[in-house]
Amino acid sequence: MNPFIEIITQPDNIAIVIMILMVSFFMVWAFQQALENDKLKTAGYAVEGENDKDVDTYKPLVRIELLISLAVMLFLTVWSIGVDAPLEEIANPTLTPNPAKAPWYFLGLQELLVYFDPWLAGVVLPSLIVVGLIAIPYIDINPKGNGYYTFSERKYSILIFSFGFFILWLLLIVIGVFDRGPGWLWYWPWQEWDAHRVVFEPTKDLSNLVGVESRSLAGFIIGAIVVGAYMIGGMVWPYKYWQKKNPELLQQLGMIRYVTIVFLFITMMSIPIKMILRLIFLIKYVWITPWFNV
Amino acid sequence: MNDLFDKVKKNLIWKSVFRRDYRDNVRDRALAIFGNVFLHLHPVKVRESAVKLRYTWGMGGITFLAFIILTITGVVLMFYYHPSVDQAYSDMKDLEFQVPYGVITRNLHRWGAHFMVIVVMIHMFRVFMTGSYKAPRQFNWGIGVILLVLTFLLSFTGYLLPWDQLGFWAITVGTNMGAATPLLGYQGPFSEYLHITPYNDIRFALLGGATVGGNALLRSYIWHCIAIPLIATVLMVVHFWRVRKDGGISRPQNH
Numbered sequence: 001m002n003p004f005i006e007i008i009t010q011p012d013n014i015a016i017v018i019m020i021l022m023v024s025f026f027m028v029w030a031f032q033q034a035l036e037n038d039k040l041k042t043a044g045y046a047v048e049g050e051n052d053k054d055v056d057t058y059k060p061l062v063r064i065e066l067l068i069s070l071a072v073m074l075f076l077t078v079w080s081i082g083v084d085a086p087l088e089e090i091a092n093p094t095l096t097p098n099p100a101k102a103p104w105y106f107l108g109l110q111e112l113l114v115y116f117d118p119w120l121a122g123v124v125l126p127s128l129i130v131v132g133l134i135a136i137p138y139i140d141i142n143p144k145g146n147g148y149y150t151f152s153e154r155k156y157s158i159l160i161f162s163f164g165f166f167i168l169w170l171l172l173i174v175i176g177v178f179d180r181g182p183g184w185l186w187y188w189p190w191q192e193w194d195a196h197r198v199v200f201e202p203t204k205d206l207s208n209l210v211g212v213e214s215r216s217l218a219g220f221i222i223g224a225i226v227v228g229a230y231m232i233g234g235m236v237w238p239y240k241y242w243q244k245k246n247p248e249l250l251q252q253l254g255m256i257r258y259v260t261i262v263f264l265f266i267t268m269m270s271i272p273i274k275m276i277l278r279l280i281f282l283i284k285y286v287w288i289t290p291w292f293n294v
Numbered sequence: 295m296n297d298l299f300d301k302v303k304k305n306l307i308w309k310s311v312f313r314r315d316y317r318d319n320v321r322d323r324a325l326a327i328f329g330n331v332f333l334h335l336h337p338v339k340v341r342e343s344a345v346k347l348r349y350t351w352g353m354g355g356i357t358f359l360a361f362i363i364l365t366i367t368g369v370v371l372m373f374y375y376h377p378s379v380d381q382a383y384s385d386m387k388d389l390e391f392q393v394p395y396g397v398i399t400r401n402l403h404r405w406g407a408h409f410m411v412i413v414v415m416i417h418m419f420r421v422f423m424t425g426s427y428k429a430p431r432q433f434n435w436g437i438g439v440i441l442l443v444l445t446f447l448l449s450f451t452g453y454l455l456p457w458d459q460l461g462f463w464a465i466t467v468g469t470n471m472g473a474a475t476p477l478l479g480y481q482g483p484f485s486e487y488l489h490i491t492p493y494n495d496i497r498f499a500l501l502g503g504a505t506v507g508g509n510a511l512l513r514s515y516i517w518h519c520i521a522i523p524l525i526a527t528v529l530m531v532v533h534f535w536r537v538r539k540d541g542g543i544s545r546p547q548n549h
Contacts (some may be wrong), residue, residue, distance in 0.1 A: 022413075023419075034423065049342070049343040055338045061345050062326075080401035085404040085405070090383040093505065103450055117474070123474055146426070147425055170415075193543040
């Protein structure tokens with residue numbers, strides 16, 4: 001069979017195809033409604049839902065809940081009749097499959113292992129994602145756009161969230177499911193997997209670029225300076241920028257909120273930065289210490 | 295025909311269940327909601343936008359429905375499953391070949407689980423896009439994030455139960471991450487200062503051993519079937535309660 005058809009029709013992968021379709025649909029629908037509301041606002045009209053009246057729960061809401069429930073159950077039943085849940089050979093601790101993939105919703109994190117050591121990719125970054133998500137309502141002090149779709153009133157928060165959600169979360173999952181084969185090497189969905197394929201990629205560490213051994217003291221210092229400069233510079237520079245441009249905003253945010261926002265943001269942006277370093281400049285580590293590597 | 299209706303409806307048993315007739319007036323529409331233990335999760339009146347599919351997409355409710363479907367199919371599957379290394383895999387084969395409707399029950403459980411993960415993520419996206427996490431709903435957003443994580447963990451702990459290669463290695467890969475936890479995992483940074491070994495680290499606590507074995511299977515089973523559903527149920531109660539107490543489905547604030 002065509003390898004592309006084969007990979008997207010594997011029983012567990014059908015869920016990913018359904019996810020791609022559903023997420024794309026709702027993404028378009030959300031942004032379409034946001035733009036519609038923005039148009040209404042600029043024209044001076046009320047946004048969708050602003051002049052809502054109360055209606056009885058029974059029956060309008062109960063009816064629609066019943067209909068959706070039936071539709072969902074029908075959908076799941078058809079899916080379950082059409083596709084059988086996979087059951088592989090009995091567990092065998094002596095036979096490691098290649099590749100050994102985590103469940104699909106964790107494949108984004110497994111994909112991060114290409115770029116970060118496990119303590120970052122598997123523990124610190126996921127914890128920060130959860131903490132960061134919970135923190136959103138407390139660090140987003142923009143009172144606008146509460147209770148309706150909008151884009152123009154919340155541009156930055158929507159752009160940052162969308163980047164994290166669609167690119168760093170969902171796209172990495174899709175890559176992990178469809179584009180990773182034996183040895184976690186990149187395979188296009190239409191390529192045959194080859195368990196014997198070897199890719200020779202002479203990776204180096206950042207300090208090697210200036211001719212310094214990365215495991216030496218000098219390499220350690222260079223790495224510390226680069227990572228430190230990124231974190232401290234990332235904290236200070238936006239502060240200076242906003243102080244000039246919009247000091248009121250900083251005032252409203254306060255120090256704790258500012259530090260939290262910027263810390264979460266530069267941590268998030270370190271992911272694409274490290275990806276570029278790794279993929280384009282073949283850099284494995286920025287900073288090697290006796291305890292951990294970044 | 296009317297005689298028959300009267301016979302069915304005008305007797306002690308029927309009246310003990312339904313109390314009174316439904317007439318389509320304001321009072322009875324309200325009674326239909328708060329006279330029913332399930333429906334009274336709703337307010338008696340809701341905003342128009344709560345009824346419009348285009349605003350909420352029904353995603354939170356669909357997630358709850360998926361949870362209910364998974365609870366029901368999960369209980370059915372539990373009747374046929376032993377969480378032991380010797381029996382787990384053959385129980386799966388029994389489900390496939392011996393148990394009436396075993397295949398479709400398992401299929402519903404597995405696809406329902408994938409479906410729930412997908413819808414709960416879309417629910418989060420919707421709540422973000424409508425700014426519904428903003429005051430006064432900040433706390434409920436946090437509850438929701440924890441419920442999202444619990445959904446992942448529910449699905450993850452269920453992965454090992456068939457005791458096949460797919461689940462075994464997915465759990466091996468997943469829990470190996472735990473070994474890299476700073477301070478608490480034996481491969482993590484700084485753990486040597488706490489004398490952490492493969493036999494006392496966080497991964498050992500997750501698996502009940504240094505490798506994925508019988509203890510890990512039992513732990514997965516109990517987390518999957520009892521512990522996480524209990525925690526999730528409590529948090530769902532809080533989540534739904536807070537939706538009501540924070541003013542129902544969010545809407546533009548300038549009223």
